[in-house]
Amino acid sequence: MAAEQQEGLQAVVFGASGVSxxxxxxxxxxxxxxxxxxxxxxxxxxxxxxxxxxxxxxxRIELYxxxxxxxxxxxxxxxxxxxxxxHTTHVxxxxxxxxxxDYEELKRVxxxxxxxxxxxxxxxxxxxxxFTLQTGGKAYGVEFRDQIPYNPPLSETxxxxxxxxAQNIFYYDQHDIMLRASExxxxxxxxxxxxxxxxxxxxxxxxxxxxxxxxxxxxxKDIAGAHSEVRFPGTNAAWKALHTDTSQDILARFHIFASxxxxxxxxRAFNVVDGPATSxxxxxxxxxxxxxxxxxPPEAEDREPPFSAQGWMEAHREQWAEWVQRYGLxxxxxxxxxxxxxxxxxxxxxxxxxxxxxxxxxxxxxxxxHAEGYRRVFEDMRRARIIxx
Numbered sequence: 001m002a003a004e005q006q007e008g009l010q011a012v013v014f015g016a017s018g019v020s021x022x023x024x025x026x027x028x029x030x031x032x033x034x035x036x037x038x039x040x041x042x043x044x045x046x047x048x049x050x051x052x053x054x055x056x057x058x059x060r061i062e063l064y065x066x067x068x069x070x071x072x073x074x075x076x077x078x079x080x081x082x083x084x085x086x087h088t089t090h091v092x093x094x095x096x097x098x099x100x101x102d103y104e105e106l107k108r109v110x111x112x113x114x115x116x117x118x119x120x121x122x123x124x125x126x127x128x129x130x131f132t133l134q135t136g137g138k139a140y141g142v143e144f145r146d147q148i149p150y151n152p153p154l155s156e157t158x159x160x161x162x163x164x165x166a167q168n169i170f171y172y173d174q175h176d177i178m179l180r181a182s183e184x185x186x187x188x189x190x191x192x193x194x195x196x197x198x199x200x201x202x203x204x205x206x207x208x209x210x211x212x213x214x215x216x217x218x219x220x221k222d223i224a225g226a227h228s229e230v231r232f233p234g235t236n237a238a239w240k241a242l243h244t245d246t247s248q249d250i251l252a253r254f255h256i257f258a259s260x261x262x263x264x265x266x267x268r269a270f271n272v273v274d275g276p277a278t279s280x281x282x283x284x285x286x287x288x289x290x291x292x293x294x295x296x297p298p299e300a301e302d303r304e305p306p307f308s309a310q311g312w313m314e315a316h317r318e319q320w321a322e323w324v325q326r327y328g329l330x331x332x333x334x335x336x337x338x339x340x341x342x343x344x345x346x347x348x349x350x351x352x353x354x355x356x357x358x359x360x361x362x363x364x365x366x367x368x369x370h371a372e373g374y375r376r377v378f379e380d381m382r383r384a385r386i387i388x389x
Contacts (some may be wrong), residue, residue, distance in 0.1 A: 008038035009089045012125065014117050016042030016063065019199040019208060020094035020134055022053070023252035029058055031253050032260065041082060043067045046203065053202045054384060069095055069113040080124045088125040090259045093117055094134045107170035114174050118181050130259040131189040133178055135171035139193060142352055152242070153277065155355040156269045179267070190258050191269040195354050196345060198373035199248030200380035204336040210377040211386070212342035215334055216309050217291040218387040219323060223316060226292040231299065232284050233309035237349035239281050239298050244273035244354045247373030250366055257364045264362040275367040277353035280346070286371035290378055310343035327388040
């Protein structure tokens with residue numbers, strides 16, 4: 001299971017400003033060694049300046065923005081103008097679009113994005129060896145768990161969910177696109193499935209549970225005071241439900257690991273998680289303790305409704321601006337965060353934990369306590385002046 005022994009490889013990262021692509025750019029600098037990759041090209045739709053990105057000062061990193069993957073001709077024109085793009089050996093695809101869209105629109109948009117990215121790489125990256133495709137838990141049909149066989153822990157060996165529900169899973173279409181594109185080619189691919197991603201982004205990401213929690217708990221401490229109790233904002237079922245978070249740098253490292261071990265990973269799908277299954281019962285007190293708060297269990301079931309973090313944030317909206325100004329924080333983060341998304345994630349009452357035996361079997365054994373992933377994000381948020389230091 002030895003990785004390729006070459007140095008000075010060239011990487012392209014699609015979606016380099018996102019919660020998955022951003023850490024891949026950073027990890028490529030040092031993982032598995034500081035010499036493995038000689039050039040790292042980050043592609044984004046929105047502009048991402050290096051100072052905003054908080055990326056290391058390293059001449060190997062190059063950022064290119066204004067990439068519109070929905071426009072095939074523009075994508076090809078844009079990418080082929082990057083000097084030396086033909087030397088690219090490894091491609092990491094983390095692009096995604098369509099939050100809130102219906103199933104048909106999600107499928108149309110995201111299959112088009114991938115088709116244009118792969119097609120462009122085949123034309124301009126003549127030395128491409130490996131392409132990682134990131135998908136996720138929807139491949140297991142978690143949205144349709146009451147209509148299909150659903151038996152966690154969720155494993156890559158499970159078959160695709162049955163029709164008509166399978167028609168709503170665009171990840172299947174993306175995997176099939178990759179199978180067809182890579183057939184009888186000198187390059188190959190694998191599919192990577194994180195659970196809920198715990199990560200930091202330099203520009204706002206509304207659907208980010210860690211950012212939302214960091215803002216909520218920071219403001220809660222400021223208003224309620226240090227050492228105050230903060231009740232878990234969900235039901236007892238959500239408090240106990242098993243899950244397996246995925247820290248963004250663990251995820252990034254597996255992208256790279258998989259791409260450097262093609263004999264073991266080609267054509268396969270892999271779950272990526274921080275470690276064994278956990279629950280908010282275990283994680284909530286530790287997350288709250290970072291902010292000098294006491295995380296306590298939810299109310300008893302006979303005392304409805306449960307505490308709502310979303311409701312609390314909305315009730316204190318008039319205090320947001322003064323808090324940001326008082327601590328000299330980055331403006332706009334509170335307004336751009338989806339409190340509804342945060343509350344929805346905290347309120348999941350069903351088990352959705354992953355089986356990580358496949359990634360362990362190919363030699364990737366990095367683990368991390370689940371709460372540690374959140375703590376690292378909070379530290380990044382402090383450095384970025386999104387929450388007080």
